[in-house]
Structure formats: C-alpha cells, structure tokens
C-alpha cells in the first residue's frame with residue numbers, strides 16, 4: 001500500500017436507491033433445514049456459528065425441514081396464522097383511520113408479523129414482554145381486546161392510558177405487556193432487570209424484549225447485553241432486523257461488517273440468526289432460547305432477519321429512499337403466505353378456508369372499530385383534563401394541585 | 410440511640426430496610442463485597458447475601474435501566490451512583506423512563522427506585538467528583554429530589570425514600586459525611602459525634618419527604634439552604650450577628666413551600682444558598698417562588714449565593730465554594746437593601 005495515500009471516509013450506501021433495481025445479490029440464503037439444533041445448555045462458545053448462519057425451517061415448497069422443525073399441532077399453527085392475519089388486517093384498518101384524521105399517528109408491522117406472533121406463541125403466558133412499537137402482534141397473539149387497542153390509538157373516552165401516550169404506545173399489564181416508551185432501546189436493560197428480579201426471587205417466569213436493528217447502536221442495547229451476561233439473566237433479547245431504521249439501511253447500524261446476532265459473541269451470549277419470515281423457525285429458536293433461560297443457562301440474543309414491507313410510520317414515505325419493488329422481491333417471502341402454504345401442504349388448510357378466515361377477521365375488525373369509534377376518536381378527549389395531573393406521582397403533590405387549579409380544574 | 414456519622418446513618422437506613430423488606434435490593438459499582446468507595450454499604454452483603462447486595466458493571470445507564478425493570482417486577486431497588494458526577498450516563502433512564510413510567514402507562518407500571526449519589530465539592534475532587542446536579546433533576550416532572558444535611562435526617566429521609574413508590578434521587582453531600590463542615594476549611598472538622606443530629610435512633614423511623622426543617626430560628630432574614638450549605642449558613646449567621654432564620658429544605662421536590670413562605674413573610678428578606686452553579690439552578694426556582702408568594706412582604710431584593718457558573722476548578726476549590734464569607738456578604742447586603 002502506498003504509505004502517503006490520502007485517507008477517505010466510508011459512508012455506507014445501500015445496494016439500491018429509488019429508480020434502481022432491488023439488489024439482493026450479496027444476501028446469503030442457506031437452504032432450509034441445514035442446521036443442527038444444539039442442546040439448550042450448549043456453551044455459548046460452541047454456538048458462534050449460529051450468529052452468521054440463518055436458521056430456516058420452511059423450504060420454498062412450504063415443507064418443514066431439519067432438526068429445528070418444531071412439533072406444533074395443526075390447530076396451534078392455524079391459531080398462529082389467524083393471529084398474523086388479524087395483525088395485518090388490524091394494521092391496514094388503523095392506517096385508514098389515520099388517513100381519515102381519526103388519529104394522529106400509526107405504525108404498521110406489515111411483513112414482520114411472524115416475529116411477534118410466533119414469539120408470543122413460543123413464550124409462556126406469564127413471561128414478561130418489553131416490546132418496541134412494532135410488536136402489536138404480541139398483544140394480538142395473547143388475545144388482547146382489539147377494541148382496547150383501538151381506544152388507545154384513538155385516545156378516546158375508553159383509552160386506558162388516559163390520552164397521555166402517542167397512538168400505538170400500548171401498555172397492558174394484565175397481558176404482561178410492558179408500557180412502550182418511544183425512546184428507543186430503553187426497555188432492553190429494563191427487561192434484563194425484570195429477569196434478574198425474577199431470578200433473585202426464585203420465580204419461573206422469564207422476560208423478553210425487542211429492538212430494531214437500528215436501535216442496536218444505542219448504549220442501552222449494550223448495557224442490556226452486559227448485565228444479561230454478567231448475571232446470566234433469564235431473558236430473550238430480540239433484534240428485529242427489518243433492514244431499515246426510518247430511511248437508514250442497516251449499514252448505518254454496523255450491519256455491513258457483522259451480523260446483529262454476532263454482537264452477542266463478545267458478551268459470551270449465544271447469538272442466533274433466524275429467518276424472521278419463517279413462522280416455524282422463529283417459533284423454534286424462541287422456544288430454544290426460552291427453555292435455555294428457564295433452565296438457568298442464561299440469556300440469548302436472537303436476530304430476526306426480515307423486511308419492513310411498509311413505511312416506517314404514517315409520517316414516512318419510503319419511496320423517497322428505497323426502490324418501491326424491493327419489498328415484493330424480498331427473497332424470504334411473506335410470513336403469512338409461507339405459513340399458509342405450509343398448512344395447505346399438510347392438508348390442514350385450504351384456499352377457501354383462507355379466504356373465509358380473511359373475510360371473518362375483516363368483519364371482526366370492522367365491528368370492533370365501530371364499537372371503539374362509539375367511544376370517540378382523537379377529537380373526543382378521554383377524560384377531564386383534570387386527569388392530566390394524576391400519575392405524575394402516586395399522590396398528587398401540592399404544586400400540581402395548584403397548577404391544576406390554575407388551569408381551572 | 411447511637412452516635413453516627415452520615416455514612417453510618419445511611420448504612421443503618423439500608424440495614425433497617427434490608428431487614429424489614431425482602432424486596433429491597435442494593436447494588437452499584439463496588440457496593441457489594443467491598444462496601445462502597447465511601448463505605449456506605451459496608452457489611453451489608455455479608456449480612457444479607459449476594460443477591461440482596463451486589464456489585465455491578467460500570468454502566469450507570471445499565472444500573473438504572475435494570476433497577477427500573479426490577480422495580481416493575483415488584484422489588485424496591487436502591488442503586489448507588491458512585492459520584493453524582495457520573496449520573497449523566499443514566500440520565501435518559503431517569504428522565505424518560507423512571508420519571509414518566511407511571512404517567513405514560515396510566516398508572517399500570519411504576520419504578521419505586523431510590524438512587525443514592527454522593528454530591529458536592531470541598532474534597533479536592535476536581536470537576537468530576539464535586540458536582541451538585543440537583544437542579545437538573547428538580548426540573549424533571551416525576552422525580553423526587555432529596556438532600557439531607559445531617560445523620561438523623563439522612564437515615565430518616567433515606568428510609569422514607571426507599572418506602573416511597575415514586576423514584577427518588579437521594580443526594581449525599583459527601584463533604585459532611587464525617588462532620589458538619591461549615592466552610593472553614595482551614596479549621597479542624599468537628600465530628601458528628603459532637604453534634605446533636607449525630608444522635609441517631611437504631612431502628613426504623615421516617616423523615617417525611619417534602620418537609621423542611623428550621624435549622625435555626627431567626628427574625629431578620631430567611632436563609633434557604635440544603636446539604637452542606639446549611640452548616641455554612643449557620644456559621645455565617647453566627648459570624649455576621651444578623652438574626653437569620655436558616656431553613657434546611659431537605660426535600661427539593663416536593664418542596665415545602667408553606668414553611669418558606671411563612672418564614673419570608675415574617676422576616677421580609679431572603680437569601681438563597683447552594684453549592685451548584687447559579688444560572689437556572691434550584692435557587693432560581695426558589696427565588697421565583699418566593700417573589701410569587703411573598704412579593705409584598707419583601708423589603709429587599711432576594712440574594713443568591715452559589716457556586717460560580719464554571720466547572721469546579723481543582724486548585725481554586727475555596728474560591729469556588731460558596732463559603733461563610735460570601736454568605737455573610739449577602740446577609741449584609743439584604744439587610745441594607
């Protein structure tokens with residue numbers, strides 16, 4: 001190398017921009033079923049290979065292959081399919097509500113439904129979930145009331161969060177669904193703390209948390225891994241690599257140099273990389289990590305490799321920064337289509353049943369929406385403004401009483 | 410009753426709470442086996458075991474992030490930040506998370522955490538071991554901020570903080586850990602053993618958050634102070650011969666505004682003293698509140714005596730520290746005004 005060569009700075013650039021052909025030539029997609037399922041108490045050092053691999057169960061024909069293929073009865077699979085379809089239909093409806101001005105903001109999870117739904121199915125009901133804003137599928141999979149979710153999105157008279165939170169920042173204590181912050185990544189060390197507490201108390205419940213790949217650059221991500229590793233906390237830490245953080249492709253979070261699963265290696269934590277659009281693979285890997293945590297074998301980091309098929313949020317226009325056909329060309333397909341294909345292949349589902357279910361869910365969402373709207377929308381505030389001075393502290397202190405009176409309540 | 414310095418009083422509060430409540434856990438950098446760089450947790454790990462009192466990685470954001478998660482689980486975590494100067498890496502977890510969790514979740518989740526942090530200068534700690542960041546936290550809705558000035562209050566306030574269901578930042582003025590330092594750095598320190606508030610009950614008691622104490626009654630001027638500055642102000646009042654009423658705020662948020670207003674209405678004059686920097690410091694808030702509530706009773710402009718708006722300079726510690734001479738000057742000025 002020429003010693004006097006001038007330095008140049010590397011600014012990451014995605015493979016394709018608007019107007020260009022989507023380019024997946026650099027993506028390595030191993031065949032389904034090719035990887036061993038290690039014992040859940042395997043040493044983290046023996047698992048390094050999984051951070052660079054891609055655990056896949058469903059092949060292109062929809063058949064389940066290899067050691068990772070989980071034993072799930074067909075009814076549970078149909079329930080999983082239903083929860084994913086319901087999530088997508090719910091998202092589509094709520095987007096329309098935002099477009100109609102009935103709420104200010106919405107975030108869809110389109111294309112990523114297998115992440116939240118399969119993971120909720122793989123965890124136990126008592127396990128505590130510390131989600132980011134794109135895991136509404138967790139609540140839907142745990143059977144939470146859509147009306148309740150809609151009321152929060154509308155900030156209406158039945159909004160359990162009393163009009164205080166941006167739409168979709170749910171909190172549902174009875175479903176073990178922790179309050180969504182909006183500050184990226186803060187829930188990660190909190191989940192580890194919850195898991196540490198569970199272990200301190202000799203409980204049996206574990207914690208799980210989710211961040212996007214963009215958020216792995218935040219210090220809280222690394223705090224969580226450090227503490228999880230040091231105390232071997234019973235926690236499943238998930239990175240949803242949907243390729244984008246708003247407009248920034250995953251290269252700006254460091255994805256050009258190493259996988260996000262590989263972040264775990266330096267912490268002595270297993271980093272498992274999984275096809276996030278493969279319901280069976282997501283379920284199997286989550287189950288493995290949960291069992292590992294439950295057996296006191298410590299935390300796992302799972303990278304769920306997927307694609308954000310829609311805009312970041314209702315405030316975003318992805319055609320400004322990525323080819324519009326990129327999503328349709330995603331080499332790992334669509335999670336709903338793939339599980340449907342699998343069930344049809346098993347003889348446990350049919351095109352007619354699928355169409356019927358879609359219509360049924362659509363009708364359900366419409367009916368729920370009608371009920372939720374009857375409690376008002378954003379223009380119909382939830383409560384007397386008097387309530388905005390409550391819950392800052394457990395008891396309203398004198399200075400807030402004075403301010404409330406000053407406001408006229 | 411025992412004679413305790415402030416370190417022993419804090420240790421006693423932690424001991425009492427670990428004993429009374431199985432959900433109390435204590436952790437931070439060097440607090441476990443070693444017992445803390447200031448020895449506030451000495452002996453506690455041995456007595457209560459490693460899952461109740463333990464060491465942590467050096468990651469303040471991780472310490473408070475995990476503390477919040479433990480609080481959500483149902484524990485009462487007491488986390489130590491080794492020096493208040495190192496609380497900033499955890500700022501987001503305090504401001505965006507602990508402070509707002511109850512509110513944003515409609516009361517579903519909360520973080521009953523206590524954050525202990527030694528603060529203040531006068532120990533030749535330079536600009537990274539001397540800061541008084543209390544005003545940064547009183548500005549945040551949802552946090553309670555406390556600073557004791559003596560062993561009795563330190564124990565009672567810390568117990569009240571741990572039992573509180575809201576997040577409390579408990580600042581410990583480290584210059585008075587061993588005795589009521591009054592700013593005369595060239596004189597030997599009087600130990601707490603020779604001070605009435607060095608007498609501390611052995612068991613459980615509370616000093617309620619949000620209640621000020623009159624450290625010295627007086628008639629001519631109200632002096633508002635907390636932490637180390639209480640002792641500096643008491644010295645200045647004695648030395649000036651001005652009959653100042655020194656109010657030890659103890660709790661900055663919630664603030665005991667009634668006690669302040671009552672005193673200022675009586676004296677008609679007010680001097681506000683803190684060690685933290687001046688601009689947008691807690692003194693600015695006190696000054697605003699005093700004029701809002703007492704304007705027609707004031708006979709002179711309110712005076713502020715504070716640290717200068719510079720970082721804490723190592724070699725000029727005593728020029729920076731607001732000592733009794735500067736307080737005396739303010740007392741004189743407010744009497745003439």
Ligand SMILES: Cc1ncc(C[n+]2csc(CCOP(=O)(O)OP(=O)(O)O)c2C)c(N)n1
Pocket residue numbers: 134182183184211212213214215216240242244245246308312
């Ligand atoms: C601390 C913080 N910084 C910035 C933002 C603004 N912001 C909201 S979402 C987002 C992108 C996050 O991307 P990623 O973590 O990949 O998750 P995804 O949205 O793809 O699910 C940004 C920058 C924020 N909410 N919090």
